[in-house]
Amino acid sequence: MSGHAQQTGEVIDIEGWQPDDQFSIYPEGTREKSLWISPQPPPLPFLIGDHRYLFKHASHRYPCQFWCEIIAHRIGCMVGIPVPPAYAAWQSGQ
Numbered sequence: 001m002s003g004h005a006q007q008t009g010e011v012i013d014i015e016g017w018q019p020d021d022q023f024s025i026y027p028e029g030t031r032e033k034s035l036w037i038s039p040q041p042p043p044l045p046f047l048i049g050d051h052r053y054l055f056k057h058a059s060h061r062y063p064c065q066f067w068c069e070i071i072a073h074r075i076g077c078m079v080g081i082p083v084p085p086a087y088a089a090w091q092s093g094q
Contacts, residue, residue: 005074010044012089020052032057046087055089 006012020035033056040049047053059065069086076083 006044006046006070006087010046012044012047012087013092014053014055014089015092031059046085053089055091 014036017036017038020037033054035052036055038047038049038051038053042049042051056066056069066086066088070088073083073086
């Protein structure tokens with residue numbers, strides 16, 4: 001985990017981020033996904049500027065399922081297993 005973990009008040013708003021030109025819609029898996037490029041400089045200290053992030057849309061059936069990925073990331077970091085980072089995010093204009 002980086003030196004700064006996402007805090008309660010640091011929910012990422014991807015409104016204004018640029019969609020990835022090549023793979024904006026990500027068709028694999030059961031949930032809708034899209035790729036977005038973070039601004040430079042990054043809006044929060046744990047993000048990387050000008051970096052592609054996969055945005056997974058919450059399912060109406062399981063609206064809190066994203067917590068499983070966030071918890072898995074945190075546990076993986078604690079025990080030294082490389083796990084892709086997962087953060088809480090939304091798009092305010094939607």
